Amino acid sequence: MICRALAKRDRNFFLNLITKATNQSHLRQTHAQIILNGLNTDLATVTKLVQKLSDLAAISDATLICSNFPNPDLFLYNVIIRGFSRNNNHSNSLFIYRQLRENTALKPDNFTYAFVISAASKLLQLQELKVGMAIECLSIKLGFHWHAHVLTGLISLYAKCGDMSTGERLFEQIKHPDIIAYNAMISGFNCNQEMESAIALFRELLVSHQRVNSSTMLGALSLGKWVHDLASKENFKSNIYVSTALIDMYAKCGSIEEARQVFDTMPEKNAVTWNAMISGYGLHGHAHEALQIFDKMVDSKVPLSGVSFVSVLYACSHAGLVKEGEEIFYAMVQDHGFEPLSEHYACMVDLLGRAGELQKALDFIKKMPIEPGPAIWGALLSACKTHKNTELARLASDKLFELDPENVGYHVLLSNIHTADKNYDEAASVRQVVKNRNLAKTPGCTLIEIDKIPHVFTSGQRSHQKTEAIYGKLEKLMGKMREAGYQTDTMTALHDVEEEEKELMVKVHSEKLAIAYGLMNTKRGSEIRIIKNLRVCIDCHNFTKFISKITERVIVVRDANRFHHFKDGQCSCGDYW
């Protein structure tokens, strides 16, 4: 009987066993049997085993087996290069590729390049890749440029370097671009903010291919809700990528309830899904919900990521939950073994600063083991504006002017801090620097959609067809609001818009115009939604509160930082933004 159990098994037996394995422990047992049967030097068996191990996230086992294998061929190298990449260890993919080139006589093939280019483009996302690798990949093109898969990988790489013109050139070289090549292009246009191009290509794709796939849906999600309908019709609701992007889309479009609905109905969630839901709640100022989801994530088997902590800390800082934020930060280090990155430190400075604990924030910066960058000083400067601390503001802005001299926002912020402090000379001299150095300014603008047509307003704009009616409406509203106790706040009406202190006397902020226009063109009682590119100022925030009360409307404002839901004279942000 024993003899039977130990009877020699052949390669096919093990190949079959490996294919059927569903977890790592199956494979470890199988590996033991392979050794007992003397097949651990059989290339085909070992390759299959390594491939399956990396598919089941056992990349260290896979590597060990490979490094003990006497003469690995190109196929085995390819499998391990791809394996590292699939396990999110892209730098090791590149490392193995280098080993292959420097320590062996093997010639990489089109498969090798498809894997290694994909790994390189993923590293770019992590902002770790040096330009040198991109150049190295360019040389690859010389040998394998006719392979559509390699070209598609290169498109993605160039897109992530912000070079879509090269992307377009590569795309033209593909004789019959398939759906995946289209998707690489659409997603490239998307991340490079070339919407208007993304849409055109998406339309072209719909004409040229009968069916779209899940990546297409993702590339086009920012087009809006109708994509969700398309996703439902095409049955992509169970795709984790599509559903996660839907959560993000709904949260960013202001429908946090719909985001939650998608989240709740997902059969399977990964870390990105959880993070998207947490950050969605943070964006809307619903910190307690964000914390609840975070706790559930900890309970689930899904491993936390650095982004999970950024998202939950962001939610805490925007709701004034200092104690909770601090607890999470220390748990992150002590319980979860994460080493905080600069973005985590920035979240903490923001958390303390927003809550008015400026000195504590400064002490925190001094104790940090890393050199504070612009995000950290920027958070402190912003807090100095809110809590009117001119002295610390000078310190923070000096650092910022040194670290990020081209950024006009910090100058504007400092000028506004001086203005609020009634120190007009200092404010003027800061603005003079901006003028002398000819730094680019960002004009504030607000968008409102009426009957699916977007209307964009800028501060003091008089070019809209209905200008007279809009300003008339605004006058009427102002009258009613003053009766209700509204007073214009010009002193502190400045966050990061420039020179609007002067303009305020004669001009009107874009969000007021958009809201007036919205009130004129929507049904009584319906919700008004607007989007502003800069942070909403204190006066407009106050204005919108009054409007929501006297007109009995819900007004949802998305500014550069977050959502504000105005209802019955109150804002969901609790004036904490």
Added chain:
DNA sequence: TTAGGGTTAG
């Protein structure tokens, strides 16, 4: 026995 594209924060 191996391909390429896609989701989250600041």
